[in-house]
Amino acid sequence: MSVEHQRFAVAVYAKLKAINMKQSDLAKTLDISNAYLSDIINGKRNASKVRKTIIEILELNIN
16 A cells, blocks of 8 residues: 555544544445445545545545
């Protein structure tokens, strides 16, 4: 996993914990499977549109 993907994953999981939201809830919001979301978060799939939507939904500040 690249450093960029690691930062993204850490930010997503930290935000989910902070707002008491499960990964499965985020997947439902995005209308994708939990497994697909996990792959995106962990850099196993390149889904830039979904990644951008995750950043917007969770209001992440990713540099």
